[in-house]
Amino acid sequence: MAAIEDLQHLFQLQSETLATEFKSWLGLNTAAGRAPLAKAAIALANHGGGTIVVGMREAANMPIGSYPRPPEIDRYTSDSVNAAVNRYADPQIHCDVVHLRHPETGHEHAFVVVPGGYSVPVMAAKGTDGEILAQKVYIRKPGPKSEEPFTADEWRTLLDRCVRANRDSLLDAIRAIVQGQPLDPIAKEQIDRLLKFTNESKDSWQSRIEQLPKDDPARFLLGSYEHSFHIVDVPPAPGLRELLELMRKASETRLTGWGPFVLLERLPIGPVPVGDVLEAWVGHPSEKMRDGRHADFWRARPDGMLYQIRALDEDVTDKAKPGTTMDLTMPVWRIGETLLYVARLARLFGEDPEIAVRVRYNGLKDRTLQSLFNFRYLSFERQCFVDTVHLVGKARASTIEDNLNEVLLQLLKPLYDAFNFAPLTPQMVSQETAKYRNNRY
Incomplete structure (x- = not known):
C-alpha cells in the first residue's frame, strides 16, 4: 500500500525519530557513501522498520534542511540502493525507494523505506573504514542514533522483536487450519x-x-x-x-x-x-x-x-x-x-x-x-x-x-x-x- 501522504509528512519533522533518519546526499558508487546508508538501514530493520530521508542534511551532524542533489550523484533507484545496502546486510534487506519534492524548496529527495519483521537480527557482513564494522548488529537508540546494542535490555528488545516475527509466521500457518472467536462480549x-x-x-x-x-x-x-x-x-x-x-x-x-x-x-x-x-x-x-x-x-x-x-x-x-x-x-x-x-x-x-x-x-x-x-x-x-x-x-x-x-x-x-x-x-x-x-x- 502506498503511503505517500505519510512520507510527505516527514518533511515537517524538526528532528530525527527512532524510525526516521535524515542523511546528506551519499554517492552510492563508493564505500564512503554506501556504508553509512547500509548502517542506517540495518539499524532501522532491527528496529522494526523505518525511513531514511536522503538530502535533508548538508553534511553529517548538520542541522536538518533541504539540499539539492549534487550533479555528480546519480538519482537513486531501488536497484542502486539495495545493491549498496546488501553489500553489508545479512540477511539481505529489500528497501523501497520513493522520490518526493520538498514543499518549500522544490528539491527532490529520496525516501528509502526499510522493512522490519525479521526473525533474526540483521548484522553487517563486512566493514568499511570504521563507519560500519563486520559481524556487528546495529539498532536505533534514543538520541536518536544507530549503534550496537550493549545492555541486556537492548538485546532483549531486539531478540523479542525477532521472536515475535517468527511467531507471527507460525500463527499465520495455524490460522489456515483453525479459526477462533477471540473477542469477548463487553459488559x-x-x-x-x-x-x-x-x-x-x-x-x-x-x-x-x-x-x-x-x-x-x-x-x-x-x-x-x-x-x-x-x-x-x-x-x-x-x-x-x-x-x-x-x-x-x-x-x-x-x-x-x-x-x-x-x-x-x-x-x-x-x-x-x-x-x-x-x-x-x-x-x-x-x-x-x-x-x-x-x-x-x-x-x-x-x-x-x-x-x-x-x-x-x-x-x-x-x-x-x-x-x-x-x-x-x-x-x-x-x-x-x-x-x-x-x-x-x-x-x-x-x-x-x-x-x-x-x-x-x-x-x-x-x-x-x-x-x-x-x-x-x-x-x-x-x-x-x-x-x-x-x-x-x-x-x-x-x-x-x-x-x-x-x-x-x-x-x-x-x-x-x-x-x-x-x-x-x-x-x-x-x-x-x-x-x-x-x-x-
Missing part, C-alpha cells in the same frame, strides 16, 4: 465507562476546534473515526510523566508512516498535561503544512483510558471525491495498527491485561465502498445507508497480538455489513495485516 458498565471518557474527550476536542474557521479541514466535516480503550484492572501509571514514557515506549514499534497516538515532541502539537490527562492535538492552526489527514486529537489517562479521533483517509486523497467513499482495506490497516499499539501499551501496564474497545465511524451515509488504495476486486460498489457505525469488544493483549486477523474479522463485521454486506474475508484480512506487520507500506 454494559464497561461500555458506560468508555462512553463517559469518550464524551469528556470529545468535549475537549470540540473546545479546541472552536477557534478554527467553519470550513477548516481539522474539523473533520465530512467524516471521522474515533477509538476508545480501557486497559482493564491494571495498576495506574504513577503520573502523567510516567504515562508519557510508557506511550513513548509503545510507539517505538512503527508499522506505518503515520501511526496511532502520534507523538511529535514539540509544542504546540506535542502531548501536554491537562488536569489529570495527557492531550495532544496535531491539528493546531500554527502548523503550516497540516491537513485533515494530519490533524489527530488524542487523550490518555494514567488508569489506562485512551481516546483518539482522526479523519478518514479517503477524504484526503486525489483518488476520490471527499466524502463519497470508504476504502475496502483501510479499516483493516488503521484499526489493526491501533489495536497492536494498545496491546503493546497494555503489556507495559501489566503482564497480559484485558482491553475494552469501542470504535465509532462517523459520516458514512451515502458513501460507497471501493478499492482505492489497493488492487483488489469488488464485483460492485456497496453503498452505506447509515451515518454512524459502532464496534465494541474486549480481548486480552496476547489475543490481539497472536490472533489479530480473527479479532479484526469479528470487530469490523458490523462496519462491512453496513456497506450492503460487503465481503470481509479471512484471506483479505490476513494478507493486509501481513503487509503492515512487515512494514510493506
Whole structure:
C-alpha cells in the first residue's frame, strides 16, 4: 500500500525519530557513501522498520534542511540502493525507494523505506573504514542514533522483536487450519465507562476546534473515526510523566508512516498535561503544512483510558471525491495498527491485561465502498445507508497480538455489513495485516 501522504509528512519533522533518519546526499558508487546508508538501514530493520530521508542534511551532524542533489550523484533507484545496502546486510534487506519534492524548496529527495519483521537480527557482513564494522548488529537508540546494542535490555528488545516475527509466521500457518472467536462480549458498565471518557474527550476536542474557521479541514466535516480503550484492572501509571514514557515506549514499534497516538515532541502539537490527562492535538492552526489527514486529537489517562479521533483517509486523497467513499482495506490497516499499539501499551501496564474497545465511524451515509488504495476486486460498489457505525469488544493483549486477523474479522463485521454486506474475508484480512506487520507500506 502506498503511503505517500505519510512520507510527505516527514518533511515537517524538526528532528530525527527512532524510525526516521535524515542523511546528506551519499554517492552510492563508493564505500564512503554506501556504508553509512547500509548502517542506517540495518539499524532501522532491527528496529522494526523505518525511513531514511536522503538530502535533508548538508553534511553529517548538520542541522536538518533541504539540499539539492549534487550533479555528480546519480538519482537513486531501488536497484542502486539495495545493491549498496546488501553489500553489508545479512540477511539481505529489500528497501523501497520513493522520490518526493520538498514543499518549500522544490528539491527532490529520496525516501528509502526499510522493512522490519525479521526473525533474526540483521548484522553487517563486512566493514568499511570504521563507519560500519563486520559481524556487528546495529539498532536505533534514543538520541536518536544507530549503534550496537550493549545492555541486556537492548538485546532483549531486539531478540523479542525477532521472536515475535517468527511467531507471527507460525500463527499465520495455524490460522489456515483453525479459526477462533477471540473477542469477548463487553459488559454494559464497561461500555458506560468508555462512553463517559469518550464524551469528556470529545468535549475537549470540540473546545479546541472552536477557534478554527467553519470550513477548516481539522474539523473533520465530512467524516471521522474515533477509538476508545480501557486497559482493564491494571495498576495506574504513577503520573502523567510516567504515562508519557510508557506511550513513548509503545510507539517505538512503527508499522506505518503515520501511526496511532502520534507523538511529535514539540509544542504546540506535542502531548501536554491537562488536569489529570495527557492531550495532544496535531491539528493546531500554527502548523503550516497540516491537513485533515494530519490533524489527530488524542487523550490518555494514567488508569489506562485512551481516546483518539482522526479523519478518514479517503477524504484526503486525489483518488476520490471527499466524502463519497470508504476504502475496502483501510479499516483493516488503521484499526489493526491501533489495536497492536494498545496491546503493546497494555503489556507495559501489566503482564497480559484485558482491553475494552469501542470504535465509532462517523459520516458514512451515502458513501460507497471501493478499492482505492489497493488492487483488489469488488464485483460492485456497496453503498452505506447509515451515518454512524459502532464496534465494541474486549480481548486480552496476547489475543490481539497472536490472533489479530480473527479479532479484526469479528470487530469490523458490523462496519462491512453496513456497506450492503460487503465481503470481509479471512484471506483479505490476513494478507493486509501481513503487509503492515512487515512494514510493506
